Amino acid sequence: MSACLDISNLSARLPSGQRVLRSVSLTVQPGEVRALVGESGAGKSMIGKAVLGVLPPSVRIVEGSIHLEGADLGQLSAKERRRVIGAKAALIPQDPLTALNPSRRVGPQMTDRLIHILGWAADKADRRVRQLLDEVHIREPDRVMRSYPHELSGGMRQRVLIAAAFASEPRLIVADEPTTALDVTVQKQILRLIAQLQQEHGTAILFVTHDLGVVAKISQRVTVLYAGKVVEEADTPALFADPQHAYTRALMAATPKYTDPMASLMPVDDTVLAGLAAEIAVADHDWKPGGGTGRG
Amino acid sequence: MIFQRFLIRLLTMAITLLGVSVVVFVIIRVAPGDPIAMMLPPGASDDDIARLRALYGLDRSIVEQYFIWFSGVLQGNFGTSISLRQDVMSLVLSRLPATLELSIFALFIALLIGGPLAILGAREQGTAVEAGIDVANGAALSIPDFLWGLALILLFGVLWPVFHISGRVSPRLDLPFVTQFYLFESILRFRFDLTKDLIGHMFMPALALALPLAAIISQLLKISLKEVMTLDYVTLARVKGFSETSVILREALKNAALPTLTLIGVQFTFLIGGTVIIERLFSYEGLGNMAIDAVINRDLPLIQGIVLVFALIFVLINLAVDMMYALLNPRLRHG
Incomplete structure (x- = not known):
């Protein structure tokens, strides 16, 4: 079975020489939900951006490859890459308040990919979007599609963005912390909605998050990232039952539990961090292209 | 409300x-x-x-x-001009259309130069193209309009004489116009020979007025475009597969235009102020040229009349900018 997304040995750095991704390898099988977990600055969103071809211009990929549905994105021209990503991948963004254009009505923002990139007829695109709005439990599709984003609530906008992401039947969706900006009650609904649509449509999802609770609920496999380096990769149940890496254990100890909300949380231990720093130093030392300029 | x-x-x-x-x-x-x-x-x-x-x-x-x-x-009586011994209102009205046509033509040129340059600069961020646009903007901005006027006279009037240096229209032409809006009327009457002659006269003063404004439009719009292009909905549009140019035109331009629009309003009033000297330079028979004569002759009623008309234009422009702002920004519409 060929992977839907195959990231192999991906390294990226800033102009300062600082490495932001360190030989990351990661596959997402068709229909699989792969969680990518790590603290802020670990590079998890960076991986999502690299997959979607929207890395900030300052970040340079110096090594490795990304295959999306068999297409080697690094080998394609910018135009072809755009086409491939536009047709096969989609993004559920982090902040629904900023991810919709404030001066355009919601409807055209949902149908534009279908019409202008995939070449659908306008009425077909319209029907498709209405169907998806129904699937995300929006009862007044007409009103919503005629609205400007500021006329909708945050949860409503996230539903709209989820519907838009699934509307084009992408093979892969990158969900970049899609619940982080929402309040807790809405978070749960949105998470359930993504899981439900994922199962119905059989879409592979790369689910970027810092929340281990979310990981447990939605994913089949987990990759734990620290400082742009994969520290552990496992099936989700296995990871929670028996975390292998000290950092993963520390991360779990730092996560509040609903069963025992009053339990004191442990910050990640200094010895764990020192161990990680040593691992990264070793990795950077072995790393050839560009020579050992990158110190994390 | x-x-x-x-x-x-x-x-x-x-x-x-x-x-x-x-x-x-x-x-x-x-x-x-x-x-x-x-x-x-x-x-x-x-x-x-x-x-x-x-x-x-x-x-x-x-x-x-x-x-x-x-x-x-x-009561609508602005007095009688001391130097010209005519009704101030009719004097002003006879010259105002010429100045309005010149200013609007200049604004048009400024938008036509500044807008595309801004879009090009935003698309080619961080390249030599953007640097070149920055240099051109700096030059256009730091040279005042009357110097541009002189430079243009040298260029298009003397070295390569393709445009008329002075006046509003060639004197030998027979003008069928009933209003003072010559350019507008010549187009409506399909007298494109006259349109050509009028633009031949208007082009250099309008370009001199337009260049500094074009630089401001290009610079400011480029900066706001670059800012907007870092926002999430623009990233989302890129992921959808839209090209950089269509991302700018479909997603970024309208939102980036808002701050530029306000500034164009302010700068357009400066441009109209600039007509006073530019009209003199090109012997263009507009209100600004008349204003200088009025000041030289200490023609108090005429000065008052002209200044009041200029002030009226300025407040009307501000009103128009406010209304356009509301039109472009749906969040202000129900405010």
């Missing part, structure tokens, strides 16, 4: 115009220079001077003079 806001706007406009009229009225009377001295030959007797002064009401106090003038204005 909207009606109420509109009324408040009208009231502010009236107060602004009232303030302008008072300030101008006082300043041109306090400033040195005497209209009567300009009218009489040297060696006129004191009696003659006093008689003439009384004739024009200049022997009264400034406050009295103002109220006489103001009650006239309220």
Whole structure:
């Protein structure tokens, strides 16, 4: 079975020489939900951006490859890459308040990919979007599609963005912390909605998050990232039952539990961090292209 | 609600115009220079001077003079020009269309140069193309419009004479126009031979006025485009597969245009102010040219009339900008 997304040995750095991704390898099988977990600055969103071809211009990929549905994105021209990503991948963004254009009505923002990139007829695109709005439990599709984003609530906008992401039947969706900006009650609904649509449509999802609770609920496999380096990769149940890496254990100890909300949380231990720093130093030392300029 | 806001706007406009009229009225009377001295030959007797002064009401106090003038204005009577001995209102109206056509043509050129340059610069961020645009903007901005005027005369009037250096229209032409909006009317009448002649005269002064504004538009719009292009919805549009150009045109331009639009309003009023010197430079028969004559002749009623018309144009432009702002920004529409 060929992977839907195959990231192999991906390294990226800033102009300062600082490495932001360190030989990351990661596959997402068709229909699989792969969680990518790590603290802020670990590079998890960076991986999502690299997959979607929207890395900030300052970040340079110096090594490795990304295959999306068999297409080697690094080998394609910018135009072809755009086409491939536009047709096969989609993004559920982090902040629904900023991810919709404030001066355009919601409807055209949902149908534009279908019409202008995939070449659908306008009425077909319209029907498709209405169907998806129904699937995300929006009862007044007409009103919503005629609205400007500021006329909708945050949860409503996230539903709209989820519907838009699934509307084009992408093979892969990158969900970049899609619940982080929402309040807790809405978070749960949105998470359930993504899981439900994922199962119905059989879409592979790369689910970027810092929340281990979310990981447990939605994913089949987990990759734990620290400082742009994969520290552990496992099936989700296995990871929670028996975390292998000290950092993963520390991360779990730092996560509040609903069963025992009053339990004191442990910050990640200094010895764990020192161990990680040593691992990264070793990795950077072995790393050839560009020579050992990158110190994390 | 909207009606109420509109009324408040009208009231502010009236107060602004009232303030302008008072300030101008006082300043041109306090400033040195005497209209009567300009009218009489040297060696006129004191009696003659006093008689003439009384004739024009200049022997009264400034406050009295103002109220006489103001009650006239309220009835639509702006007085009689001292130097030209004609009704101020009809003089102003005969020249205003020429200036409006020139200014709007200049604004059009500025948008046509500045807009595409901004889009190109935003698309080619961080490349030599963007650097080149920055340099051109710097040059266009740091050279004032009248110097551009001189440079253009040298270039398109002397070295490569393709445009007319002076006047509004070639004098030998037979003009069928009933209004003073020559350019507009020539297009409506399909007299494109006349349109061509008019643009041949208007192009250089308009370009001189437009260049600094084009640089401001290009620079500011480029900066706001670059800012907007880092926002999430633009990233989302890129992920959808849209090209950089269509991302700019579909997603970024409208939102980036808002801050630029306000500035264009302010800068357009500067541009209209610039017509005073540029019209003189190109002997273009507009209101600005007339304003300079009026000042030289100390023609108090005419100066007042012209300044009031300029002030009216400025407040109208501000009103138009506000209305366009609301139109472009849906969040302000129901405010």
